[in-house]
Amino acid sequence: MTRAILVGLCLMSGCGSNEIAQEFEAARIRATTDPGPAPEGWAPDGALHMSPALVDDLMKVGIETYGAMAGQTEARGPLGVRGSVDYDLSVRRLDVSGTTRCERCVAVTTRVGGDVNYQFGPVRGTTPVTVDVEVDVRFDVTPGSDSSFEVFMVTQEVRDVQVSVRNLGGGIRGVVEKELSAFGQEALLSRMQPISMGTFGGADFPIRALAVDGTEDGGATMHFLTRSPTPMPVGQTVPKLRDGWQLDVSQSSLLGFAAKTAFDLGELSHGVVVEPTGLRITTGSFEMDLRLWKPGGTGWWRDYTVSGGVVLEGAEMQLSARSVEETGQSPGAILADPLAAVGESFILKAIQDGVNQSLPLAHTSASSGFVADLGVRTVAAGGDILTVRGSFGVRRGLRDLSTDPQRVVPAGTRAPTGMTRP
Numbered sequence: 001m002t003r004a005i006l007v008g009l010c011l012m013s014g015c016g017s018n019e020i021a022q023e024f025e026a027a028r029i030r031a032t033t034d035p036g037p038a039p040e041g042w043a044p045d046g047a048l049h050m051s052p053a054l055v056d057d058l059m060k061v062g063i064e065t066y067g068a069m070a071g072q073t074e075a076r077g078p079l080g081v082r083g084s085v086d087y088d089l090s091v092r093r094l095d096v097s098g099t100t101r102c103e104r105c106v107a108v109t110t111r112v113g114g115d116v117n118y119q120f121g122p123v124r125g126t127t128p129v130t131v132d133v134e135v136d137v138r139f140d141v142t143p144g145s146d147s148s149f150e151v152f153m154v155t156q157e158v159r160d161v162q163v164s165v166r167n168l169g170g171g172i173r174g175v176v177e178k179e180l181s182a183f184g185q186e187a188l189l190s191r192m193q194p195i196s197m198g199t200f201g202g203a204d205f206p207i208r209a210l211a212v213d214g215t216e217d218g219g220a221t222m223h224f225l226t227r228s229p230t231p232m233p234v235g236q237t238v239p240k241l242r243d244g245w246q247l248d249v250s251q252s253s254l255l256g257f258a259a260k261t262a263f264d265l266g267e268l269s270h271g272v273v274v275e276p277t278g279l280r281i282t283t284g285s286f287e288m289d290l291r292l293w294k295p296g297g298t299g300w301w302r303d304y305t306v307s308g309g310v311v312l313e314g315a316e317m318q319l320s321a322r323s324v325e326e327t328g329q330s331p332g333a334i335l336a337d338p339l340a341a342v343g344e345s346f347i348l349k350a351i352q353d354g355v356n357q358s359l360p361l362a363h364t365s366a367s368s369g370f371v372a373d374l375g376v377r378t379v380a381a382g383g384d385i386l387t388v389r390g391s392f393g394v395r396r397g398l399r400d401l402s403t404d405p406q407r408v409v410p411a412g413t414r415a416p417t418g419m420t421r422p
Contacts, residue, residue, distance in 0.1 A: 281381055
């Protein structure tokens with residue numbers, strides 16, 4: 001009886017609360033301490049894989065938009081007669097493949113074609129032409145000020161240009177071929193602006209480092225290291241993708257972002273602070289372990305496991321909590337509502353944002369008049385790695401460009417300022 005009375009008095013007066021407060025502070029420091037710059041030889045805790053078909057589409061729309069596909073040149077025709085050659089061309093075919101000729105590169109073979117109008121003195125006319133160009137394209141990365149990185153495709157070298165002119169006599173034909181050969185060099189090199197593949201990371205998903213490289217089959221892979229205080233490597237295996245994209249990200253890293261968000265929000269009602277301590281996302285469902293802390297006064301904690309569903313809506317993954325089970329508690333802990341804590345602390349939103357901000361062109365907009373259609377198809381998990389797969393398409397207004405030879409720039413991409421060519 002005496003022991004029971006002493007224990008009760010101890011709980012009422014706060015015995016052990018200092019220990020709880022120390023445990024809470026240690027957890028808060030672990031979750032909120034910035035990991036600092038990426039170390040040399042860093043291991044990625046996330047990777048975004050783009051299929052050859054996706055890189056192909058981005059290259060097509062980039063050439064159509066950023067390349068000098070239309071123009072007029074002055075030239076001298078037969079016998080030195082002054083004249084002009086007008087061209088307005090579009091991409092007819094484009095193939096991307098892997099290459100070892102340069103680091104972080106892919107090889108691009110493209111055919112552009114259209115009509116050329118020419119005039120030399122009284123001689124004028126129109127003739128169809130095709131220009132076949134082989135070019136090496138390099139992936140470049142530019143860091144932003146908000147822990148984000150923008151990835152560009154930049155022309156490394158124009159390796160070959162072949163011009164085919166039909167239905168035209170020898171003298172004028174030679175002039176047109178010469179001018180269009182120069183076009184092939186200039187349109188894809190000296191006058192070609194870098195093509196933005198999108199911005200990755202940012203305030204909702206800060207990244208410390210990002211590296212991009214071309215794959216053997218002509219796709220691209222972006223390995224990144226987040227600012228999560230608990231990063232876990234995802235490995236560097238590159239999947240074979242027929243189309244679309246695949247995101248691999250560490251669930252431990254997502255949990256780290258959620259924990260930081262929860263501690264940054266501070267106390268909820270009645271002085272309670274919530275900490276997510278475990279995360280398991282699978283196909284269609286998730287489980288998250290929560291610890292509710294009461295660090296002040298007579299301190300205590302209670303542990304719960306929250307279960308819910310994973311919903312794919314358009315270009316986003318969403319989490320919805322449904323049920324809760326208590327799994328442990330400290331002496332003297334009082335009842336609390338963990339589902340309410342989940343809603344108030346935006347923990348699920350922090351996890352969602354971490355995934356959604358990692359997707360291709362997550363930061364794009366329709367300001368350019370073109371729209372990038374991003375779709376999330378599946379969510380699966382293997383151990384700590386969460387794998388999200390999806391589709392990607394480009395359209396302008398109501399016109400679907402998947403079968404349209406006129407390709408345009410993805411939504412919101414832009415030519416960078418202050419960049420110089422190598």
